[in-house]
Amino acid sequence: MMTKEQVYEALRRVKDPELKRDVVDLGMVREVEISDAHVSVTLALTTLACPLKEQIVADVKQAILSLDGVQEVEVKLTEMTDEEKQRLFGGASREGRAEHLNRITHVVAVMSGKGGVGKSLVSGLLAVILRRKGYRVGILDADITGPSIPKMFFSGEARPATSPVALVPPKSRTGIAVMSINLLLEREDQAVIWRGPMISNAIRQFWGDVLWGTLDYLIVDLPPGTSDASLTVMQSLPMSGVVLVTSPQGLAGMVVRKAAQMAQRLNIPILGLVENMSYFVCPDTGKRHEIFGPSHAEETASKLGVPFLGRLPIDPEITRLCDEGRIEDYPAEAFIPVAERIVELAPSARPPVFPGS
Ligand SMILES: Nc1ncnc2c1ncn2[C@@H]1O[C@H](COP(=O)(O)OP(=O)(O)OP(=O)(O)O)[C@@H](O)[C@H]1O
């Protein structure tokens, strides 16, 4: 009959690949239960977003299976509390977090009431143009269940690098730092089915545990609507302001008002309104066609009392480049004045309402 001591002894052979210390010593082993040939272990990781999770789990299983009489091993995962992390890494936990090392001047979120109007495209193009102008830029993909930013910027595999306390975002071809749940998943098409609090935690970690370094602009791509994710971003990040995106289709103008109300209620400045898919320029005749009907964007902006920032045409070229991970090759002429307006309007970031705990 095997004992818990034997299991602990076996686990001492498993090292955290990053911290280079064994999991027992690191205080990661929480519970060991033995019933006949079945062993169940609970492991507390420094972060559940740990990219080396699978490896640690596999090593733990293998170590225990090597004991005589073990037939089955179950590994349950949990996350260390902030105090435990603090003890592990030394220093106050906030000091130990990447957040403390980051210097981010402006945080601009892109929002809409309605899905599919082009928030992610506007986030991507804003980052691209600001980068071309020489600013240091990052994009935080706050759309946890439908992330679409990495695909625009990377054609192959991109992964964050890790340090004991932080994830280091990969950089795009022109040097834009990108963080998205997609960069942590095994497969890009893996579905994320999480409840609100987990989504909020992931977003806070993308702020607090990502080593963004020094950025002039961090662009935050929000999911559609006024969900938990939008609320978390607006309440826990030091927002400079939000950019609203709408399209000329049916109700888009009406729903953008709900998004605007949310920002106003939370006292976040609205930098202005962008209309996407406004028109199509026929390549044969050069004539402009308003495919989704006439624009109401200026009217909507003036009703909301926010600046109208400009229009973007429907352009099949942009869809193609985004699908190929080459958004940075898009000239984006129509978007340059929009980005310039945003630079003029974005004030300095305000202090966080509650620091990314
Ligand atoms: N101006 C445009 N011209 C051509 N295609 C566009 C344009 N704007 C967006 N698209 C395409 O429409 C699709 C939806 O755009 P995008 O993902 O940016 O919208 P979204 O508002 O972020 O959507 P979601 O609400 O799902 O997050 C994408 O395939 C994108 O490439």
Ligand SMILES: [Mg+2]
């Ligand atoms: Mg999107």
